Amino acid sequence: MIVEVSELRKSFGSLEVLRGINLDVERGQVVCVIGPSGSGKSTLLRCINLLEQPTSGTVTVNGVELTDPDVDIDAARRQIGMVFQQFNLFSHLSVLDNLTLPQRRVLRRSKGDAVDIARHHLSIVGVADKESAMPAQLSGGQQQRVAIARALAMDPEVMLFDEPTSSLDPELVGEVLGVMRKLAENGMTMLVVTHEMAFAREVADRVVFMDHGVVVEDGPSEQVISAPSVERTRVFLARVLNPTHLDPLS
Amino acid sequence: MALTKRQWAKVARGVQYVVLVLIILTIALAADWGRIQSAFFDLDVARGMFPEVITVALKNTVIYTALGFVFGFAWGLMLALMRLSSVGVYRALAGVYIEFFRGLPALLVILAVGSGIPLAFPDTSLNRYVAIMIALGIVSAAYLAETIRAGIQAVPRGQVEAARSLGMSPAATMIWITIPQAFKIILPPLTNELVLLTKDTSLALFLGSTLAQQELTQFGRQQLNESRSLTPVLVAGLCYLIITIPLSQVSRRLEGRAGSVAPAAAGRGGG
Numbered sequence: 001m002i003v004e005v006s007e008l009r010k011s012f013g014s015l016e017v018l019r020g021i022n023l024d025v026e027r028g029q030v031v032c033v034i035g036p037s038g039s040g041k042s043t044l045l046r047c048i049n050l051l052e053q054p055t056s057g058t059v060t061v062n063g064v065e066l067t068d069p070d071v072d073i074d075a076a077r078r079q080i081g082m083v084f085q086q087f088n089l090f091s092h093l094s095v096l097d098n099l100t101l102p103q104r105r106v107l108r109r110s111k112g113d114a115v116d117i118a119r120h121h122l123s124i125v126g127v128a129d130k131e132s133a134m135p136a137q138l139s140g141g142q143q144q145r146v147a148i149a150r151a152l153a154m155d156p157e158v159m160l161f162d163e164p165t166s167s168l169d170p171e172l173v174g175e176v177l178g179v180m181r182k183l184a185e186n187g188m189t190m191l192v193v194t195h196e197m198a199f200a201r202e203v204a205d206r207v208v209f210m211d212h213g214v215v216v217e218d219g220p221s222e223q224v225i226s227a228p229s230v231e232r233t234r235v236f237l238a239r240v241l242n243p244t245h246l247d248p249l250s
Numbered sequence: 251m252a253l254t255k256r257q258w259a260k261v262a263r264g265v266q267y268v269v270l271v272l273i274i275l276t277i278a279l280a281a282d283w284g285r286i287q288s289a290f291f292d293l294d295v296a297r298g299m300f301p302e303v304i305t306v307a308l309k310n311t312v313i314y315t316a317l318g319f320v321f322g323f324a325w326g327l328m329l330a331l332m333r334l335s336s337v338g339v340y341r342a343l344a345g346v347y348i349e350f351f352r353g354l355p356a357l358l359v360i361l362a363v364g365s366g367i368p369l370a371f372p373d374t375s376l377n378r379y380v381a382i383m384i385a386l387g388i389v390s391a392a393y394l395a396e397t398i399r400a401g402i403q404a405v406p407r408g409q410v411e412a413a414r415s416l417g418m419s420p421a422a423t424m425i426w427i428t429i430p431q432a433f434k435i436i437l438p439p440l441t442n443e444l445v446l447l448t449k450d451t452s453l454a455l456f457l458g459s460t461l462a463q464q465e466l467t468q469f470g471r472q473q474l475n476e477s478r479s480l481t482p483v484l485v486a487g488l489c490y491l492i493i494t495i496p497l498s499q500v501s502r503r504l505e506g507r508a509g510s511v512a513p514a515a516a517g518r519g520g521g
Contacts (some may be wrong), residue, residue, distance in 0.1 A: 051411055078417035088412035092430050100418040101426060147412075154416055 001060075002027045002158055002189050003048060010043055017043045021057070025158070030190045032200035032221065035210035036236060041193040042085075044160050045209070048191070062157045074154035078106060081151030081159040087143040089135035095146050096124070096131040099153045106135035107154065108223045114153075121149035125179045140171030145179050157188040165196060177203075195198050197240055201225045209233045288479065299473055303482075306462060307469035308489050314451040314465055315493075317379060318386030319444055325387055326394030326470050331424075333399050338384040344395065351392035357453045360385040364457035378463050390447050397439045401432035441501035445494045466490060 003025040010018040099118035125145040207224040332344035363385035413423040452467035470486030
């Protein structure tokens with residue numbers, strides 16, 4: 001197991017967002033987390049690299065328990081790449097510098113090495129020609145691909161994607177999902193919070209359905225999406241897959 | 251014939267122009283121009299100020315401003331970080347400092363540093379440049395700290411989260427991500443602060459100095475006493491404007507470029 005989440009709880013004030021999550025991800029597995037908004041999917045992801053401090057429970061990544069108060073959290077986070085809904089490229093740095101700065105400051109790579117590795121990953125995600133552009137000059141799809149390259153340049157063991165296509169124009173979603181599919185085919189361990197059901201069905205090994213802070217259903221992607229065993233999953237999927245039907249199950 | 255609203259407005263505007271022209275004409279005709287010229291702009295007196303007004307006075311004003319700003323910025327950055335610290339004592343100390351020195355006239359601080367330190371420690375000879383740098387820095391740091399704090403807080407949270415998720419430490423994130431972006435955001439208010447500081451160097455007047463240490467205001471006043479003409483003050487004023495107007499223009503242009511991203515930083519009103 002590369003990611004082990006056990007009895008994870010998270011409260012914001014009196015609001016309990018995660019209510020005892022158990023989730024294991026094997027090395028090389030692609031897991032999609034789906035569910036209605038407010039179900040706690042993003043909070044779960046953010047707890048896995050401790051951007052949110054869990055209220056209780058444990059998170060272990062690659063054998064290191066991140067929830068241990070004595071752990072070197074910066075060192076632990078190097079194993080975990082994170083891709084955000086809002087891309088979060090460093091707005092004052094060029095594309096190339098976005099990739100080289102963390103490599104140099106965190107991994108202490110030489111400038112030459114960092115640039116070589118950055119260019120390699122930029123070409124993998126198909127934005128090699130944009131290395132001297134500033135983030136604001138790129139389309140959303142290009143920005144998100146650069147953000148993926150930036151995370152990959154740190155050689156993570158697992159990649160977390162927090163709704164990576166949710167703030168993209170519809171015609172730009174495909175290029176980002178394409179990069180993610182390629183990543184999955186190359187054996188990257190991925191945990192993806194998404195509303196892209198086609199991606200979940202085709203690329204993910206497993207789909208986890210969350211609602212109200214608990215895992216409602218967890219199984220092979222084809223089975224969860226096409227033949228969900230729990231009523232709540234069925235209602236959610238029916239609404240997402242047939243948004244023009246007001247209430248298809250009634 | 252009844253006039254429409256628009257026609258009335260036209261007439262009213264015409265009347266205002268006529269009144270304005272009459273006032274200007276009256277002043278122009280009634281004034282004793284010879285006397286005004288000798289009082290405010292005596293060319294011989296003005297000529298006599300050169301080159302010292304540039305090579306000494308303007309130079310010293312720039313030096314005092316630069317020293318005060320560098321010290322004030324460094325100390326202000328420190329205070330801003332203390333203000334944002336998770337350690338309550340730091341927050342409180344910085345808060346007290348900022349409130350204290352923003353509430354005092356800059357002149358009082360300059361007097362305290364420039365005259366107080368030599369009084370308290372008669373053996374130490376405080377270099378005048380250092381004294382002014384410290385005094386102006388102490389005051390401007392209080393204002394700059396609030397500007398810098400506002401800038402740091404205006405950096406989007408996602409930038410910090412991205413840096414931390416890549417394994418960067420809080421300190422590295424602050425140095426490489428937050429501060430450079432905050433600096434970009436606060437460049438307009440920072441330039442504004444530089445203008446205010448340029449004018450505040452005139453307060454060094456009250457410390458007394460040798461000729462070589464005089465800045466524009468002191469130089470202007472000394473020449474005023476010698477020449478019995480206001481010309482030196484006018485020339486000194488023009489020298490200030492040579493510095494401050496371009497700076498204000500730069501600030502305005504930066505503000506335009508920053509658009510709505512710039513925070514309503516806690517700048518200083520008036521000089």
